[in-house]
Amino acid sequence: MQRVTLTIDDDLLAAIDAHGERHGYASRSEALRDIVRSALGTPETAADDGARCHATLSYVYDHEKRELARRLTEVQHGHHDLAVASLHVHLDHDTCLEVAVLRGPTAQVKALADSVTTQRGVRYGHLHLLPESGEHEHGHAHGHSHDDGHGHG
Missing domain, CATH: 3.30.70.1150 (ACT-like. Chain A, domain 2)
Structure with a gap:
């Protein structure tokens, strides 16, 4: 993991901290990592x-x-x-x-x-x-049935 120094204005930092508090992040770094991931999309x-x-x-x-x-x-x-x-x-x-x-x-x-x-x-x-x-492309592999309770599934 790399350490990065970031300079941002006070209002943006307050918004990041509020976001982190609202979502229960343990640290500002965790909140920022998820914000960046969200902005970039999943790697896949x-x-x-x-x-x-x-x-x-x-x-x-x-x-x-x-x-x-x-x-x-x-x-x-x-x-x-x-x-x-x-x-x-x-x-x-x-x-x-x-x-x-x-x-x-x-x-x-x-x-x-x-x-x-x-x-x-x-x-x-x-x-x-x-x-x-890939595991769901040709059927269900998540280990439970889709039975609706009436024997249809």
Whole structure:
């Protein structure tokens, strides 16, 4: 492990300390390491765009923006093979939140996220990538049954 000296302003340090306290970190270093990891993504998804991933794409947009809902639908239909599920929420009269669950090659998932979040009228977007575990690609290996209690599983 390397020791790094960092110079930051007082307000940012106070925000880091508050974050660390809120989340129960034992030290400022632990909080900063997790903040940096979060900003960079996991090594698996940050470094290997050829790997497969699971992801959530959340974005807020102005549904009154001309043709935006149609454009967003077209982008998603153009990548239908990546979409697992989606949730649409009306936040207020003018604003909607959508959350899409995605799965596929990391580069394609990132490209879909970029094509959604760069649309004019999308106010905020965030892609959260998780590497796909090889053991779950062809079945379940986590040691328990998916029995629903009625003998169906």
